Amino acid sequence: MLRLRAQMLQQIREFFADRQVLEVETPLLGQAIGTDPQLQFFSTQYGLPSHEQRLFLQTSPEFAMKRLLAAGSGSIYQICKAFRNGEAGRFHNPEFTLLEWYRLDFDLQQLMDEVEDLLQLLLQTMPLTACQRISYQAVFYQHTGLDALVFSLDAYQAFAIAKGLPEAVDICGDNHAIWLDFLFSHCVQPMFTGNTLTMVFAYPACQSSLARTNVDNPLVTERVELFINGVELGNGYHELTDAVEQKRRFDAELTQRQQWQLPVAEKDQRLLAALQSGLPNCSGIAIGIDRLLMLLSASPAIDEVLSFPVHRA
């Protein structure tokens, strides 16, 4: 397993070296943190006298990498650890390895082309039988008969009850985003089977905080998610470059965090400043390396691909 991981990292580095994408490192420990109310962070105390303050372990390297992009780095990639508090299970370890990369002047379609090339290479021994691209609205309709973009509480509730999931009614209330998370993870995601790479794009606007809104349809955003055999592998955006819009979304998320009584997050002023000074037009994506290794080695649990999972770390 250690060898399999080493080989995958080497293949990734060769892949990006061939394409002249620069490898970078950014801090794991930072002064600000993502405000996404669905991502819980670890925080720690910095002890240097007169500089004592709370620091955060990153939930993803996204903000730091965007600051590099705004500073003129060109296309970049990074392989690093990310930390998400309270996430543990068959597919989750609170500390995990991410591959994240950004391509200047790529739109989402070009990014999907590159993802396809990379995954074909990394999963050679599996191998992938097909690659399909489908919009969130289409795939959601295909498996539920519901419209993901237009929320109808009655129709969603009736579907959940008919599917033997009556608990959804209480869990989701009248929150469209939670309904989508529930129905997608229970009724759509498990349908992605047969070693096929499924790329779901055009996510409903309530489901993405860092993606651009589609110019033709304001109900969807330029976000893509990757799935193989029911497993979520990665998440990408045609990146939002509008600082004002980004600040508005951060503030909305901070309000949500407050409503849910979650720990206070620090919105990243340096990222906002970088966006103001100008983030170049780019698309970026993050892929979970541990989950790729699970697929490649047919491991039923993430613990099996880690040197030491959290309960033995």
Place this chain on the structure above:
Amino acid sequence: MAVYSTNEFKSGLKIMLDNDPCAIIDNEFVKPGKGQAFNRVKIRNLKTGRVIERTFKSGESLEGADVIDMDMQYLYNDGEFRHFMVQDTFEQYQADSKTVGDAAQWLKDQDPCIVTLWNDSPLAVTPANFVELAIVETDPGVRGDTSGGGGKPAKLETGAVVRVPLFVQQGEVIKVDTRTGEYISRVKE
């Protein structure tokens, strides 16, 4: 009673769900990278034995159920209830046929078994994994057949019917696996 949160749901944990005592079989953490976290939990209703799947919002909690498994001795059947005793304390419990369920066909007077108690009353009865019971009725054997291929039905003293090899005779005592209902061997007196 203690309260358990979804992240404490381990296989074997006994909790209350819809006013019934249940046991957790499996707990899967489901979380989209950017989205609400859920726990998809497989649960056995200990009253009905039915297994259901139920989703909870991560962090939700349920009350624990006061359910314990006790080693007891089966005493007798009074026609309506079967009676059991804890051998160290001589404490006795009675259970109706609905509670005893399929275990009844393996229970012989004085045999050990496990009685599951919920709030101190019997919820289910599990016979020992292996029991030794006499055959009260089976067709005459075929001499010379020692392979056990094929077999024939045999009725046991407790009422259970199991398939036995052709050479096994009426009146003999046999060892049976109660989990599968399969014949294991003859028991030498």
